[in-house]
Amino acid sequence: MKHNFIKIIGMITVTTVGVLLYNNRFSGIEAEIISEDNLYQTDTGLSTEESKKPDICFYICGAVKNPDIYYLPEGSRVADAVDAAGGITDEGDPEKINLARVLSDGERIYIPRAGEESEGSALTRDGRINLNNATKEELKMLPGIGDSKAELIYVYIKENGPLTSTEQLMEISGIKEGVYSKIKDLVTVN
Numbered sequence: 001m002k003h004n005f006i007k008i009i010g011m012i013t014v015t016t017v018g019v020l021l022y023n024n025r026f027s028g029i030e031a032e033i034i035s036e037d038n039l040y041q042t043d044t045g046l047s048t049e050e051s052k053k054p055d056i057c058f059y060i061c062g063a064v065k066n067p068d069i070y071y072l073p074e075g076s077r078v079a080d081a082v083d084a085a086g087g088i089t090d091e092g093d094p095e096k097i098n099l100a101r102v103l104s105d106g107e108r109i110y111i112p113r114a115g116e117e118s119e120g121s122a123l124t125r126d127g128r129i130n131l132n133n134a135t136k137e138e139l140k141m142l143p144g145i146g147d148s149k150a151e152l153i154y155v156y157i158k159e160n161g162p163l164t165s166t167e168q169l170m171e172i173s174g175i176k177e178g179v180y181s182k183i184k185d186l187v188t189v190n
Contacts, residue, residue, distance in 0.1 A: 055105070079100065092113060093113060136150040
């Protein structure tokens with residue numbers, strides 16, 4: 001009887017030590033719970049805490065490996081968006097897009113294929129900005145155009161339709177001849 005009691009105590013001790021060793025082996029590992037908030041996040045190099053609440057949402061399509069909707073921190077650039085989508089495909093033409101441009105929330109980024117025009121791109125072959133296709137961020141690249149004037153131009157075109165001449169800019173409240181003279185050679189409507 002005493003012999004059985006010692007066996008039982010020995011088995012309990014071995015089991016307890018085994019459980020303790022197993023639990024200590026994994027005590028420093030933390031698991032991240034995947035939720036709807038971080039389902040589409042990409043590796044941005046930010047800590048988990050910083051990347052849980054992305055600031056901007058965008059859609060990237062065209063010649064990328066994984067076209068989809070993605071989330072990145074505010075201040076991210078088109079190059080970051082391309083990386084999030086798995087990179088440009090072999091058919092893609094990265095020379096037709098500005099990879100350094102800062103992303104805007106809710107925007108659509110189209111990566112053209114070789115031989116294809118950049119869909120929706122405001123930058124023309126001669127380096128001018130097409131006012132009718134420009135985003136607010138692209139308009140702000142023009143001298144004398146800040147946040148408020150870019151907003152005025154953008155809203156005017158959305159409400160009144162495409163401009164037929166660059167001179168129509170002066171019909172917009174806040175865009176006078178002085179501002180127009182600074183940008184007239186840098187813009188087009190074609």
